[in-house]
Each structure stands twice: as C-alpha cells, then as structure tokens.
Amino acid sequence: MSFRGRLIFLVTGLVTVAVIITAGVLGWNTRQAMLEEAREEGVLLAHVLSRTAALARSVPDEVETVIGQQMIAQALLTAHFVDAAEQAGFSREDIVERLKMLVKDSTLDEFWVTDSNGRVYLTNLGVEFTFSPDVKLQPQASAFWPLLIGKKKTVIQKARKREIDDRHFKYTGVGGVDKPRIVQVGYDAQLLKELSDKIGLKRMVSELLSGRDINAIWVLDKSSKTIAHASVFGSDINPKPSAGELGAIGEILKTGETISFLSEDSLTIVAPVSDEDGQFVGGTVVRLPTNDLQKVLQTQVTVALVVASIVIAVGFAMSNLLARHITNPINRITQAASDIEDHTFAAASLDSVALRSDELGGLARTFRTMAHEVQTREEYLDTQVAKRTAQLEEKNQELEIARKRIDDELEIAQAMQQAILPATFPDHAHYSGFATMIPAREMGGDFYDFFPLGDDRFGVVIADVSGKGVPAAFFMGVARTTLRAVALRGLPPGECLEEANTKLCSTNPMELFVTVFYGILDSASSEFRYASGGHNPPLLIKSDGEVEFLPGTSGLALGIMEDMPYKDKTLKFGNGDTLFLYTDGITEVFDPEEVEFGETRLTACLKDTQLMSPQAQAVKILDTIEKFAAGAPQADDITCLVLRYGETGQEDTTHTPTKASSQHLEITLKNDLAEIAGLAEHIESFSEAHGLDGGVVFNFNLALEELITNTVSYGYDDDKVHMIKVTIALDGSQMRAEIEDDGHPFNPLEDAPEPDLDADIEDRLIGGLGTHLVKTFMDDVTYTRNNGHNRIVLTKTLLLAAPKEKDQ
C-alpha cells in the first residue's frame, strides 16, 4: 500500500470511527433522555392516579352520608306526619295521597310504612310487603327489623342493588312515633352511582388513556386486584400485569419508590398509590409505547448515517488532497533521484517543492544541493576516468607495441636459430640424410649441424643446451659456432670436443652446458668415427631393419669443466645402414597420462624402416610422437638427424620422388608454399616425358596448387614440419592426381564457399575461387578421410583437344 493510500485510509478510518462513536453516544443520550422523560411522565401519571383514586373513593361516600342524614330527617317527618294524620283521623288513602305528593315534590322516591307487625300498609308503590327479621329471606330489608322491635331508632343503609329489581337504591328508616313500626324511605341512588362514575378512578383512567400516548394503565390494590384498567389495544398486546410487574408492585409497596423498566415494545412504570394519610394502598402500572422512542432513535441513526457519509466523503476528499499534497513532492524528489542516475536532472524541476515551508521543502532544498554536488563530482570523475582511460590506452598501446616488438624479435631470433641450421644435405653418391628441429614455444637450445670435410668425409652434429629461453639460445649459437670452427679444421671427434669444451668453458658466464654428439663419416672407407659429450647415443637402423644403440663413449657435457678427455669410437657402416641422431625432446614426450614416449617406443618405431627415405623415417617418428602426445603441449625442442650410408643415385633431398616410373610420379612435399614451384617442375617434366598437352599440365598444376595451398595455409595449427604426398598417374586416356595430408579434416568440395561469379568488382570476394577452379578444370574430384589423413583424388580424361574443352 502506498503512503498516499495509507494516509487516505487512516484519515477516512478515523473520521468514520469518530462519526460512529458520536452518533452512538448522541443516540444513547437521546434515548436515555427520552426514557427519563417517559419515566417522569409515568411517575406523574401514577401520582395523579393515586390522588384520583383517593378522591374517587371519598367524595361519593361523603355525599351519600349527607343524603342519608337528610333521608333520616325525611323519614322522621314522615313518621310524625303519619302519627299526626292517623290521630286526626285521616283515611289511609288520604295519608298515602299526601305522602305521594311529598314524594313527588322531593328527592325521595319511595316510602314504606308498616304496622306493628311489620306489614306495609302505607306505600306509594301499591305493593304488598312485610318485613322479616330473616336475613336470608330479606338480605336488604331485614336490616330494618330492629326499628320495629325498638332496638334501633334509625337505620341508614348504603346504596345497593335491591333484590327485587336490581335497581341501585339507598334506604333509610326510623321507628314509629306512636307505636312500633318501620318508617322507611327509599332514594333512587342512580345519581350517587353516576357521581361516583363521574369523579371515579375508572373515568380518570379512561380519560388519561384517551388523552395521551399511553398503551395501558392498570390500577391495582394491595392484593393485586385490579381497581381500574384501560388499554388501547386488546389484551393480546396489553396483557394483564405480568408476574414481573406484580412483583414490582410488591416491591414499591415496601419502598414507595417508582420503578420503571423497558420491555420489548413498551416502557413500564410502576408507581405506588397512597391514601390521604400517605399509606400505600396499591399501585399503578403504566405502559408507555416505545415506538416513538424507536422512531426517534431511528431518525437519529438515519441522520447520523447521512452525516457520517457526508463527513466520510469530505474526509476522503480532504485526505486525498492532503495525501497528494504530501506525496507529490515526494514523487518529484524520487523522480529527481532517478534523473540523477540517468544524468537528466535539472535543478529547476524541484523549484516548486523547494518553495514549500514544511519538512518536504527542506528535503527538496537539501536534495537539490546534494544533487548539484553529486553532478559536479560525477562530471569531475568522468573527466578523470576519461583522462585515465586515455592514459591507460596510451600505455596499453605502448605496451602492445613493446610486446609486439619483443614477440617479433623473439620470432626473428627463433627464425634465425632455425636459419643458421643447414637445410639441405649435400648431394652425394654414398650418403644422404635429413635433419629437422622443431622448437618448443619458448626458445630452446637444441641444434644439429652437418658439413663436408673434404670430398669423402662428412661431419654430423646433434646437441642439446641445458636450460631454456634466450640464455640457452645464445649459448646454442656460441656452442654451434665454436664446435663448427673447431670441427672444420678436420680434427677427430674426440679432440674436437675436447678443444670446443675448453673454449666454451672460458666463455660461459651463465654456467650453462651442452650435450654434444659428433661423428665423421668417411664415405670412402664407410667408417664412422664419433665421440659424445654427455649426449644420448644415436640409434643404428641396419639394412636388415634391426635397430640398436651405438656404443657410448663416456664423455662429460661441454661447458662444465675444462680439459676433459673425450674418447673416439669407430663404427663400420654397412650399405643401407642408417644412423638416427636425436635429442631427448623425442624420448621425453609425454602423453596426457604422463607416460614417457621413451627409447623402447622409439626403437620399435624405427624397426624395419630401412627402406624408407631418411626424411620419411624422420616424419614417421615426428608423426608417432605427435599422436602419442595427443595434444599435450610440446615441452622441449624436438630435433633429429638421419644419416643414411649407401648408393643414393643423387636424390634431391627436398622433393623425394621415391618412385618415378614411366606412368607414375610420387612426390613428398613439406607444408611450405615454396614447395609448389618445385612440384610444378616435376609435373612438367613428367608431362613432357609423356607428351601431355600443355593445357592439361596447366590445369593439374593449378588444381594441385589450389588444394595444397589450402592445406598448407589452413590445415595445421602447429609450427611443425608436415608431409604432403602427391601422386600423379597416367592410366590410358585418364590422368589422375592424389593428394594426401595429415592436416585437419577439410573437404574443400563441401566446406569451401561458392563464389558469386556475377558480382561487381567492389563486391567480388576471392574466397572459394580456388575450389571452383579445381572443380571446373577437373572431370572428377573426390574427398575421403582415413586414418587421420585427408585424401583428394583428381581425375581428368585426356582428349586430343583436351585443353580447349571447357573454353567456351
């Protein structure tokens, strides 16, 4: 959640909580206030009711008492009138008539006058009735019997329903004036009842209920008997006072305090009712509806919700604005930081933020200052880096130049080391030979040498200087020159080594030494005289193919100690015997498993090679040790010299046609482009001998050159001498050429690109043209790879007009 989101969430949340709490508190307070109001109203009501109840009880009683006393007076008057009238001799009818008039004009309604036996003989109702003392027979009238027997003078009876017609009547009576009798007057007490009703509790309750918003009122006496009750709804909704309410009445009768409680849909107030003396005589239960309360609460909640919504909306908007106000500058500063990284920062982009007076403004100002410093520092560093880079580049170039110069010089030195060694054995009728030195990466100190000493004698040297590098190379030069200078004076090998040793010892500041084998072949006598200065003995390959070591001549390596003796030994060469001189660079080749090539393998490899040319023998050994090393780097110089004694027919040692029969020419070339001209000569003389067309010769020369150039240029990645065998053969009307080499697998028919013969001068590429020429000029070209050798066979049919066949 982003800062802005959090801020909005926080503010809106706080506002919401505040509104909800406020609305809740307000609602609660309102509810409590309303409840309190209702309770007070209920209490007031209960008090009014209690007062009313007392009043309604006392007023009709007092009125009845007054009426009762009046009726006694009227009954007495009636008694006196009857006495007086009877004594005056009024007739019974006359008396009744007079009394009826009295009733008619007064409040009295009835009069009953009995004789001494209780039989009514004067009445305005014309009904026969006799009083009896029997309460059961006459529950109302029997109360007047004591008047007849003189026990009471007056009887005032409370207004009540009479047995005969259920009418509400009040009766009072007095005894007779003249004789025992009952004089009773009756008063229709309906008025009293109406009075009671008019001022009574029930009416009060009804009026209270109709005039107010009250569900029900109950007035109960001490024994929970209902005195008055009124309700708006049926008893289902306003049932009789519940056990709880009745219990509350019991409670308030003891304490006199009002209790109120809220039930599901109404507020019930229970208050005591007291009489005039303050005695609690009952209680009122008033149920007030709470729907108003609910309505008010609902309104409150609705209002609160509306207000809350508005406040929240406003709060959201405000907090959004506030958040924007805060986050916008932060975003600007963040953008500015990223701009600094991209080097696109402009100080003006923070101006509006920096003008603020709050913390963000402060941050922006600090940031701007800091950014400026960073930019300045970065620019300074950039220029420094550029300067240093340029300096470094300059130094690198100088170093590169220096390195290249050293490399070049080392290369030249190495080339010179090679160049000072004689390349070609002299053509001689009785001996031939081949020598090669393959230097290791580092400059080394191997060398070989050969030189004629007069017509018949021929000296051969092989040597190995201790150590490596430039000192060894120098010492090699010195050793070779010294040895050659001494040897050319014709001294025997032993003496020669002795003298050379003494000279080398005096000019050897680096304490180096050199092992030397030196021998002189006398071709006239076939004797080979030799001496060795600590060098490993050469191998002799006899004409029957057997190989043996030359007997050693115990001599110390040259350059160690002056005046050492070196003994000679002499060997008698047989015709076809070959001497193989070598340095330990050959025997000490290691394969990847660290196994040494050794003398045993070397001996085995040379066995039965007596018919091979000296060069082929050397190449065989070089090939074998290369395969043995299986890619392991060459640690030491590899040097060998092969000397063959016997009739040679004065072979050319560079190109060695081993077989030049009339139909067949075999040539072995070194991997050197300089060999190509010689090859061409051979082919030309072969062609001349067979009267071949110049065009065919041209084509074959061209095809062979193209393929051999490929092999020489790209076929090898070492500096070693490799042999390429070329065979030319004539077979009827077909001429055939074969090239065999031990270079990398390369099929020129597939691997060379096809040239675009139609491109303009600017776009013409030279690649692939050679192969194209070969394919065009030859009838058939095949490539095979066998035993680590590439073999290409070229064939072309010879026609009378052969050279022109493709010239369209």
Next chain:
Amino acid sequence: MNLQTEQSGNTTIACPAGRLDSNNAKEFEASLLGLIADGEGNVLLDFSKLDYISSAGLRVVLMAAKRAKIAKRKLALCMLSDNITEVFTVSGFTKILDIHNNRETALAAF
C-alpha cells in the same frame, strides 16, 4: 617475382613474368598495389610473359582492380595466354575486367 614496368604516355605498363602462384602472390601484390597507390594515369597489365596464374594471383588482380577504381585510375589487361584466359573466364573475371588482345588496342581503349 620480377615485375618489370614501362611507361607509355599516360599509361604504366606492368609485365609480370613466369609463374604467379600462392608462393609469390604476396610479392606481386606488394609491387602492384604499390604501383597503383603511388603513380598516376592508367595501368595496363601485360600478361604476355606470364605462364601460369592461380587463384592467389587472381586475388591480387582483383585487389588491384578495386584499388585502381578507388584511386580513379583505369586498369586493363592484355596478352593473356589461352590457359590464363580460361582461368579468367571460369572465374568470371572476363566480365568485370577490361581485357584486350594486344597492347595497342588496350592503350587505344583507355
């Protein structure tokens, strides 16, 4: 190899002789490109004394043609032997190079 040159009016005539193969192509390249870079006017390669040419020699001729074009010098060839003509034809060089039978027509065509 020996590269003899002679001047004929505005044209430098170079006459390679003998063989032009992978062994001496470098030498020929140095001589011919040097000649094109240093001099002025037209260049005519007279192949009358050239016996043999391989792709290595063709490469030098092509490079010479490109350099001449850049140097705004005209380059033509003349007196190609049958064998050499065949090599040029097979290589497609006859289409992109100005080749004449003899010096006179070559010089006249510049």
